[in-house]
Amino acid sequence: MKLADQWATISVLWGRDLSRFLRKPSRLIGAFLQPIIFWLMIGGGLTSTFKLSGAEGLNYEQYFFPGVVVMLVLFAAIFGTITVIEDRHEGFLQSVLIAPGSRSALVLGKALGVSSVGLIQAVAFLALAPLAGFGYMDINWLNLVMFLILGSVALSTFGFALAWWLDSSQAYHAIMSVILIPGWILSGAMFPINPDQGALSWIMKLNPMSYIVDGVRRSFYVEIPAGTTVSTSSLTDIIVVLAFTLFSLLWANVIVNRSK
Amino acid sequence: MSTPLLEVKDLTVHRGDLEVLKALSFEVREGEVFGLLGPNGSGKSTTFSVLMGLLPSVSGSFLFNGQEVRGGSKELLRSMGIVFQSPSLDQLMSARENLEMTGRLYRLPRQKRKDRIEELLRFSDLIDRADERVANYSGGMKRRLELARSLIHDPKLLVMDEPTTGLDEGAFQRTWKRLLRLRSERGLSILLSTHRPEEAAFCDRIGFISDGKLVVCDTPNSLQKLVSGDHLNITLRDHPEEAARLIKDALNLDSIISDGQLKITAEEGHSLIPRIVELLPEGSVTSINMTRPHLGDVFLHLTGERLTEENT
Structure with a gap:
């Protein structure tokens, strides 16, 4: 269990995902344009009907902006980890499995690579913050970056564990469409929590992604508009997101070391 | 007789309720080419998966240089170069980058890594297209790169699962020329699995594996004598x-x-x-x-089983 062996595995996988992302121009363009189109279309379409009592001045483009940032991190995690299924049986990961580094290092390296790809896309999209009414100087960058890093590590290790466990692209696609994407929709990313909708509001409260969205959303405001978050305090966000990250890391480690 | 490089003793493996390996034993001696010959599903790949630690065994042990080691233990993996049956290259990267990544996984120092990569690119005749994406390579080039990659950390034992699957006759012959050169130049020992009798004929010794059991183990010549006429x-x-x-x-x-x-x-x-x-x-x-009579006939004679369906 030499530390240097672990670092070798981590750095190779980390660098590999980054370089694979950066060298495909088509993927790069798609990665940067897709969220903009998404934000402008949905934001523009819903802005006239969106009204939140207690936050009258808030338009939908602004409300939706933090949600798109988290969507970027989530999509990067999904598309970055679904490849693990093939890579493990008919790809480069086979050779990583027989290299001196441990399987936990493999998890970490892959998670860091996938997270970095998500973060690059998120940061690029954040350049548009002023269009949503957020001045660069008003953003609490430290808080934002912390939530983005924790959130993307959590989601990518969660995705990794799912991929390794399911070991089937079709099953992963199914989970993606019934849990991961609905999970994002029900995280406060697209619409705020409404306490009158009992079941729905409970799902939103129990959904760890809600607290990533809240943490990101809070970073844009000195005083957060009433009714826009699921959580009641910044501390709750940190605790839940940290717990989710630790859970995902632990789960991925158990899964990858168990299945021989 | 000197200690064998690798000894596999009484390896038993279950998959669900099925016993896929039944107390399989064989040894690979220093500097020899040892082949496991058997049809698909006979347990060859399973043996290798246990050796690499990718599958658990119910019982059995491995001895490397006389020392007992766990399947997939790091000291065992460091001494083995492995060529998988399925591709294990990054298709979006070049040959040089694939070798570079593997060299880093094994922590070869920078200069040594650079030299070794140059040497292996030359050895595998890929130097002229070293910076091209692997996805553009022919099947033969990819197999050559897999072989080069497995040698990067200078292993003592090369383990190859069906190394020439999908290669045409020319590429098959060239691969074997290369492998025999490796054996004579570096004293490398080779353990391979195959279902091709013509491939088994290149081995110093062959173990016939059928239904998870070792049926017989000998030199190709001695085995051929078992079938008369x-x-x-x-x-x-x-x-x-x-x-x-x-x-x-x-x-x-x-x-x-x-x-x-x-x-x-x-x-x-x-x-x-x-x-x-x-x-x-x-x-x-x-x-x-x-x-x-070729080794496929001998196999049929001893096990009642054909190596490939097209032989039937």
Whole structure:
């Protein structure tokens, strides 16, 4: 269990995902344009009907902006980890499995690579913050970056564990469409929590992604508009997101070391 | 006798309720090419997966240089170079980048890594296209790169699962030339699995594996002697039944008629050829050839099983 062996595995996988992302121009363009189109279309379409009592001045483009940032991190995690299924049986990961580094290092390296790809896309999209009414100087960058890093590590290790466990692209696609994407929709990313909708509001409260969205959303405001978050305090966000990250890391480690 | 490089002892593996390996034992000696020959599903890949630590075993042990080691233990993996049956390259990266990543996984120092990569690119004839994406390579080039990659950390034992699957005859011959060169130049020992008799013929010793068990283990020559007789194939202009009767009467040899050809198995085939040609009416034989029994015939003889479906 030499530390240097672990670092070798981590750095190779980390660098590999980054370089694979950066060298495909088509993927790069798609990665940067897709969220903009998404934000402008949905934001523009819903802005006239969106009204939140207690936050009258808030338009939908602004409300939706933090949600798109988290969507970027989530999509990067999904598309970055679904490849693990093939890579493990008919790809480069086979050779990583027989290299001196441990399987936990493999998890970490892959998670860091996938997270970095998500973060690059998120940061690029954040350049548009002023269009949503957020001045660069008003953003609490430290808080934002912390939530983005924790959130993307959590989601990518969660995705990794799912991929390794399911070991089937079709099953992963199914989970993606019934849990991961609905999970994002029900995280406060697209619409705020409404306490009158009992079941729905409970799902939103129990959904760890809600607290990533809240943490990101809070970073844009000195005083957060009433009714826009699921959580009641910044501390709750940190605790839940940290717990989710630790859970995902632990789960991925158990899964990858168990299945021989 | 000196200690074998690798000993596999009584390896038993279950998959669900199925016993896929049944107390399998064999050894690979220093500097030899040892092949496990068996049809698909006989347990070859399973053996390798346990050796690499990708599958658990119910019982059994491995000894490397006389020391007991766990399957997939890091000291074992460091001493082995592995060529997987399925591709294990990053198709979006170049040959050089694939080698570079693997060199870093094994923590080769920068300068040594650079030199080693150059050496391996030359060895595998990929130096001219080293910076091209692997996805553009031919099947043969990819296999060469897999082989080069498995050698990057200078292993003592090369383990190859069906190394020439999908290669044409030319690439097959070149691969073996390369492998035998490696063995003689570096003293590398090779353990491989195959279902091709012509590939097994390159090995110093072969273990026949059938239904998870080792049936026999010996040199190709000794194994070939287990099946007696040469095969004679006689193509006739017409009336094969008549010819079969003449041969039976004169030489007391049974023939099988298949596709208008006569097939005869007999000892001393070369001395029978002129006698058969003289025996049959002039001009009726259009061709006659003789083949020695190959390892696939020996396998069939010993296990009752064919190595590939196309042999049936």
